[in-house]
Amino acid sequence: MQYYSSYAEILTGVMGIAVGISSVIGIVFYIFSSIGLxxxxxxxxxxxxxxxxxPLGNLWILGSIADQYDLVAKNAKKKQRHLLLWLCVSMIVLVLAMIPTLVSFIIGAARHSFDSSNADALIxxxxxxxxxxxGLLALAVISAVFTYIAYYKLYKSCSPDNxxxxxxxxxxxxxxxxxxVFACRNKDEGLHAPVPPQYPPYGMPQPPYYGNGAPQA
Known part of the structure; x- marks a missing residue:
């Protein structure tokens, strides 16, 4: 009995250390991301x-950065900030809605209340x-896709080459x-309006064009 008690204490200690380390790492990641955004x-x-x-607000800021890039670089008005926020809110609501059903199922199973008479309730x-x-899985996939699209636009606005x-x-x-995100925080290399093509003033001679190649001076 003493052996099992010691084993349980060691296991609990190891799990506690693992949770503590994971929490610290998660906080560090969150701080770097927040500083960058x-x-x-x-x-x-x-x-x-x-x-x-x-939390949740950082998705709004990420989407706002992506929307600003679309507006400045592509002259397109997007509302990705709304999309990211509502996708995340929808997932939270769905999880909260699942909790009562899950709790009811667990309590019923623990009491062995499911038998042939209430099999329909179990099903x-x-x-x-x-x-x-x-539904939650579908929302998670859609949210991940649009989140990475937003990150791509952030990277594109900061460091297009990378x-x-x-x-x-x-x-x-x-x-x-x-x-x-932290490394890109002070860069704006891709955040500029597209430059319209420059043409010579009307009436000036045009350079000759040779087949499918570039115009030759």
């Missing part, structure tokens, strides 16, 4: 830049949970994303 938003005049430090509960899970590389690494090694 806040600095970019503050420098570019995005309203309420302080939301970068708040109904399982189906509801399955539908909610599929945008694709940063995006690929962010997808496969997500723990690098906060550091990429």
């Amino acid at each position: 806040y600095t970019i938003a503050k420098r570019r005049g995005i309203p309420s830049a302080g939301w970068a430090w708040v 109904g509960t399982v189906l509801i949970m399955l539908i909610c899970y599929i 945008a694709v590389l940063f995006l690929v690494l962010s997808i496969f090694f997500s723990f690098l994303t906060p550091f990429f």
Whole structure:
């Protein structure tokens, strides 16, 4: 009995240390990401830049940075900030809606109250949970896609030459994303309006054009 008690204490201690280390690492990642988003938003005049430090608010700031890039670089008005925010809110609401059903199922199973007389209730509960899970999974996938699109636009606005590389690494090694955002916080290399093509004034001679090649002077 003493052996099992010592083993349980060791296991509890190891789990506590692991949780503590994971929490510290998570906080560090969050701080780097928040500093990066806040600095970019503050420098570019995005309203309420302080939301970068708040859960859910950081998605709004990320979407705002992406929307600003679309407006400046592509002259297109997007509302990705709204999309990111409401996708996340929808997932939270769905999870909260699943909790009562899950608790009811666990309590019923613990009391062995499911038998042939109420099998329909068991099947109904399982189906509801399955539908909610599929919906949650679909929302998570959609949210991830649009989040990475927003990150790509952020990278594109800060460092166009490295945008694709940063995006690929962010997808496969997500723990690098906060550091990429932090590294880009003071850059605006891709945030400029497209330059319209310059043509000679009307009446001036045009350079000759040779086949499919570039115009030759």
